[in-house]
């Protein structure tokens with residue numbers, strides 16, 4: 001490690017002040033990604049601005065068909081919350097599949113979504129559920145939020161305050177875990193909403209993406225049509241965890257598992 005300052009503001013405006021004043025300051029939430037990044041000297045912020053206890057980033061509530069989850073909510077809280085389990089069981093199940101109990105007890109929804117790791121689980125739910133990312137400046141729809149590998153629509157100094165998930169009719173997530181890390185070699189989130197089906201894929205490409213052919217197949221013919229739909233392997237990850245062809249097939253298998261879980265849930 002190298003010298004840096006840790007600050008714990010008492011409010012969102014105070015945190016935003018720190019980030020505006022110090023150009024090399026970074027928000028710190030659970031630290032599950034940021035601290036290892038510092039240890040490896042892949043980042044060298046001047047200040048860590050702890051946002052994990054900000055009152056504005058806490059809370060979990062359901063109103064008018066929308067589940068609002070504060071950015072500082074830990075994965076373990078989402079997994080075990082009766083409100084989430086009742087409203088969007090697919091989201092609670094996804095949170096329970098992240099990493100291990102230690103990481104789930106520290107890592108936060110906002111940290112995961114801001115980080116946008118290509119193999120992270122939450123981006124699949126945010127995109128699959130057409131959620132809205134609420135920040136210190138604006139509201140960003142999921143389709144506009146995830147831009148590329150570790151890249152989001154967030155501007156420097158912008159803090160995620162919470163995520164609003166419209167409650168779908170039904171949803172489910174299926175994941176194939178990396179044996180060592182727990183991250184998704186691939187993961188598929190399927191939601192059936194008033195507007196139709198959404199299928200979001202994580203782990204398989206450089207960034208979470210919607211598999212629109214699968215959405216159309218589900219709308220046209222359910223499981224049988226889904227089984228006949230192939231994912232184009234161009235642009236998929238091709239690494240030690242699996243070739244692009246392997247991942248294309250894995251996504252198809254996981255989509256079928258997620259759909260079976262959706263049907264069981266319904």
Ligand SMILES: Cc1cc2nc3c(=O)[nH]c(=O)nc-3n(C[C@H](O)[C@H](O)[C@H](O)COP(=O)(O)OP(=O)(O)OC[C@H]3O[C@@H](n4cnc5c(N)ncnc54)[C@H](O)[C@@H]3O)c2cc1C
Nearest residue numbers: 029030031032033034099107108110111120121160182183
């Ligand atoms: C061993 C291990 C296994 C893991 N396995 C998985 C897995 O299976 N699936 C999975 O999805 N994830 C996994 N993770 C990642 C984990 O879920 C992290 O918790 C998550 O990526 C980051 O959340 P955090 O709260 O720790 O954020 P931090 O590490 O504190 O921050 C991450 C980044 O987000 C920024 N940030 C944090 N909060 C905000 C905010 N509110 N607004 C704007 N920017 C913010 C920080 O500045 C930083 O750039 C794993 C991590 C570890 C260490």
